[in-house]
Amino acid sequence: MASLAAGGVVIIGSKLIGGSWAMLFASGGFKVKHYDIEQEQIMNALENIRKELKRLEQADSLKGSLSAEQQPSLISGCSNITEAVEGAMHIQTLLPHQ
Ligand SMILES: NC(=O)c1ccc[n+]([C@@H]2O[C@H](COP(=O)([O-])OP(=O)(O)OC[C@H]3O[C@@H](n4cnc5c(N)ncnc54)[C@H](O)[C@@H]3O)[C@@H](O)[C@H]2O)c1
Structure with missing residues (x-):
């Protein structure tokens, strides 16, 4: 389980x-900030994550000790890259290949 003092994780690219x-x-x-250049995609990602965590919980396959209600509350969207990375302890990019 992550320490609250550890800072957050930023995921760039939200598909x-x-x-x-x-x-x-x-x-x-861990607290996660999801950044994407497409604002609508961030909203879709947060909704898909909520649904997927519920599905995993119902299938008794949810990872970790937090519930499918608690885990999405750790994940937020951010459409400003400067704000997204402020104070981050880890930044991970999942972008399309150029
Ligand atoms: N989907 C798979 O099954 C799969 C499997 C193996 C590897 N990958 C690789 O993983 C990476 C992510 O794949 P995916 O299918 O999740 O997403 P994707 O490649 O379809 O989309 C990536 C997301 O990144 C966003 N984006 C593009 N440029 C950006 C930028 N400059 N800043 C912020 N966001 C930006 C897009 O709006 C999109 O939401 C890709 O490199 C892909 O090749 C994907």
């Missing part, structure tokens, strides 16, 4: 792979 990493970090108790 399938970025969302999966966000869920993994939240399952360990």
Whole structure:
């Protein structure tokens, strides 16, 4: 379980792979900020994560000790990269290949 003093994780790129990493970090108790250049995609990602965590909990496959209600509360969206990375202890990019 993450220490509250540890600072947060920033995930850049919020589609399938970025969302999966966000869920993994939240399952360990880390605060996660999701950044994407598409504001709508961030909202979709947060909604998909909530649904997926519920589904995993119902299938008895949820990782970690926090519930499917608690884990999404650790994940927030941010559309400003400067704000997103402020105070971060880890930044992970999941961007399309150029
Ligand atoms: N989806 C898979 O099954 C899979 C498997 C293996 C590897 N990958 C790789 O993982 C990475 C992510 O794949 P994916 O399918 O989750 O997403 P994706 O590649 O379809 O989309 C990436 C997201 O990044 C956002 N984005 C693009 N440029 C950005 C920028 N400059 N700053 C912030 N956000 C930006 C886009 O708006 C989009 O939401 C890709 O490099 C992909 O090749 C994906």
